[in-house]
Amino acid sequence: MSLVADQVRRLDAYLDRLPVLSEEGSEDGASEAGHPFAAAEALDVPRLDHLMSIIRSLSTTSSSQPLLSVERVKILLDESGIPAIANRVDDTSSGAYAQPKTPYENEIEWLLVSKATVQVYGAILNTLVDSIIPLSDDMWYWDGVLSSYTYSSIYAVQTSPLRLWAWSHDIYQASRSRLRLMSAADASAQLVESTRSTISQPWSRFYGVVRESIREHSFANLQRKVLSPVALCRAEARHKQAQLRKLREMTASGLGVLMDEGLQLGHDDEPAGAQDHEDLKGVVERSVALMDMVLKEACSLEANIHDFEEKVFAGVEEDAELSLHVEGNMSSYRPSTLARRLIQIIDKTLPQHVNAMQALATHNGRPPVLLRYWLPALIGITSSSTILRILVNRKADIIDWITEFGSTLRDFWLNWVVEPTTKVIKTIRHDESSEIAIMSRDSLKADRESLERMVVEFAADKPHFAVGNSSITDTQLAEIRSKVAEGDVTPVLRAYEQELRSPFLGAIRGDLVRSLLIQVQKTKVDLEVAMTGIDSLLKSQELVFGFVGLTPGIFVSVGVFQYLRSIFGGRSGRRHSKVSGKAIRILRNIDRILSEARPTENNVLSYKDHGLLLCEVHVLRNLASKLMPDNIQKEFLEDLEDLANVKGVHIQAKALERIRWAYARWLR
Numbered sequence: 001m002s003l004v005a006d007q008v009r010r011l012d013a014y015l016d017r018l019p020v021l022s023e024e025g026s027e028d029g030a031s032e033a034g035h036p037f038a039a040a041e042a043l044d045v046p047r048l049d050h051l052m053s054i055i056r057s058l059s060t061t062s063s064s065q066p067l068l069s070v071e072r073v074k075i076l077l078d079e080s081g082i083p084a085i086a087n088r089v090d091d092t093s094s095g096a097y098a099q100p101k102t103p104y105e106n107e108i109e110w111l112l113v114s115k116a117t118v119q120v121y122g123a124i125l126n127t128l129v130d131s132i133i134p135l136s137d138d139m140w141y142w143d144g145v146l147s148s149y150t151y152s153s154i155y156a157v158q159t160s161p162l163r164l165w166a167w168s169h170d171i172y173q174a175s176r177s178r179l180r181l182m183s184a185a186d187a188s189a190q191l192v193e194s195t196r197s198t199i200s201q202p203w204s205r206f207y208g209v210v211r212e213s214i215r216e217h218s219f220a221n222l223q224r225k226v227l228s229p230v231a232l233c234r235a236e237a238r239h240k241q242a243q244l245r246k247l248r249e250m251t252a253s254g255l256g257v258l259m260d261e262g263l264q265l266g267h268d269d270e271p272a273g274a275q276d277h278e279d280l281k282g283v284v285e286r287s288v289a290l291m292d293m294v295l296k297e298a299c300s301l302e303a304n305i306h307d308f309e310e311k312v313f314a315g316v317e318e319d320a321e322l323s324l325h326v327e328g329n330m331s332s333y334r335p336s337t338l339a340r341r342l343i344q345i346i347d348k349t350l351p352q353h354v355n356a357m358q359a360l361a362t363h364n365g366r367p368p369v370l371l372r373y374w375l376p377a378l379i380g381i382t383s384s385s386t387i388l389r390i391l392v393n394r395k396a397d398i399i400d401w402i403t404e405f406g407s408t409l410r411d412f413w414l415n416w417v418v419e420p421t422t423k424v425i426k427t428i429r430h431d432e433s434s435e436i437a438i439m440s441r442d443s444l445k446a447d448r449e450s451l452e453r454m455v456v457e458f459a460a461d462k463p464h465f466a467v468g469n470s471s472i473t474d475t476q477l478a479e480i481r482s483k484v485a486e487g488d489v490t491p492v493l494r495a496y497e498q499e500l501r502s503p504f505l506g507a508i509r510g511d512l513v514r515s516l517l518i519q520v521q522k523t524k525v526d527l528e529v530a531m532t533g534i535d536s537l538l539k540s541q542e543l544v545f546g547f548v549g550l551t552p553g554i555f556v557s558v559g560v561f562q563y564l565r566s567i568f569g570g571r572s573g574r575r576h577s578k579v580s581g582k583a584i585r586i587l588r589n590i591d592r593i594l595s596e597a598r599p600t601e602n603n604v605l606s607y608k609d610h611g612l613l614l615c616e617v618h619v620l621r622n623l624a625s626k627l628m629p630d631n632i633q634k635e636f637l638e639d640l641e642d643l644a645n646v647k648g649v650h651i652q653a654k655a656l657e658r659i660r661w662a663y664a665r666w667l668r
Helices: 003-017 029-033 038-042 046-057 070-080 082-090 103-147 149-158 160-185 187-194 200-227 229-261 274-297 305-317 328-364 374-382 384-393 395-428 443-461 474-485 490-499 503-508 512-540 542-568 572-596 607-627 630-644 649-662
Strands: none
Touching: 003 103, 003 607, 046 070, 046 103, 070 082, 070 103, 070 328, 082 103, 082 328, 103 149, 103 229, 103 274, 103 328, 103 607, 149 160, 149 229, 149 374, 229 274, 229 305, 229 328, 229 607, 274 305, 274 328, 305 607, 374 384, 384 395, 395 542, 443 474, 443 490, 443 512, 490 503, 490 512, 503 512, 572 607, 572 649, 607 630, 630 649
16 A cells, blocks of 8 residues: 555545535525435436546545546546536636536535546656656666776766767768858859869868868867766766756655645544535645646756745746636636646646656666667677587587486486485385395394204214213203303314314314314304394484485485575565565665755755655555565554654654664564
């Protein structure tokens, strides 16, 4: 919701509270005011009913779009027929034209014209605000050009074609003028000489004139342009920046004049009475004249701000169409005159102001895009054939690079993201095919049973090593088997120790080789037991290893995604940071306006400062929906309303300070 929309909605609501007919507004008030059904009977007239429907069309019924377009307002005014009455009155020599209007009809016409004036008033305010805001961007551009000689040199290169064209055009015009003067002075001599001259003499004479013109321009103007083109461009930039600043201040002064002096109908909390209805007519007349004068004088850069304001107010006071300067018998036709003047503003004054504003902004603004980038475009066009030739010659290599790059991305995604993710999911679901294992499941069991059989058979064959007797019982064999399951192979070790006393005989005739091979099997079983422990440890940490394998792929993917997102879209946090940064700069501009303002005797801002302040507040209101939630936004708009209203510079400074500390969370 913009500042202008709020102003239009407030004025329209005030008009809706006014009575249709005041007691003073009736010519025979004693008869009509005493009959409660007189107004209702008068409104049954078809024309009045048509006017009431147009009044409803001119009302701000929409909360999102309270303003009507000026074309729509013009159509509604033409449909009402009110402007045509003024044209017919102008064609007559007396005010007794046509049948007199009833008080009801006159009051309804006044209400309709007032509604139309409010809509045109809002359109003009929007036009002024929309024309002021872009001027700051152009002023910042000239600040950049003037900030360093590097940027000034770039600007000189960018605008060199324009200066070359202007120089060539001056030489061409000077050559034509010189040839015209020489032809007029030597016409008779040339006629005689032409019969004896050759064909090359006129051309040599023409080239001589051109060389002389170039020499004159070279010594007069070209020397300064060639020797110091950067200084010339900096002077041009300073001049255009000064013109833009003055245009901005003039437009802001016009905006402040309209906001402070235009359509001052009353306050929202004041009841609307008959006296307000009578005062409304004079306020509307003066406001229409004020809008007309502001639009006509806002683009006159020859005058200063003070002269502009004095000229506007003097023009309003001396306006020939005000009621003060019109005969009394024509007062009933004032709505028709105002309606015709509103149409004139819509058709002529407002378009002329917009065209003049655009012309000044274009002439003093930044150069066009084509002029700023003509050199890179020229280089690109001239080198395009070479670049195309290189691309065609390396077509196969480029296709291979693209194919390999795509294959690399696909393999990375499948091998380092998809496959580790699948393994982690299987681990979480206890899928047996995904379990980590460094040995087969039944290997230890088979080797352990084989070792038990070897030791038991050795003990049965050599009982003296196992129990120290020549025979062994089944109970003893079962005990030996249970000890082997715990890793105890004492019978084999006893035989091994005894056979080592005579290793050669034990290897040939004894049990040294057998006991040694059984110990090899025992070593194998011990190794498998150790591997089983490691295998169990890995299985307990299988999910951790799965995430470790998945982490590199996830990190690389997230990093690439964030990089691409920052390039092509940006995150919402960055967008919020950009908007909040813009809001902080606007608050800085507002603080600067209030600090550098020169208050009037009533301690209020001048029209120019108030207009600049309104533009900054307008932009800040538009950013409010992007910065804070709805409940906070309502309070923020209330504080902005206090900041924009002319209640005193100290009150506005306090409102600015309140905005800074109360909404610092959303403006960071």
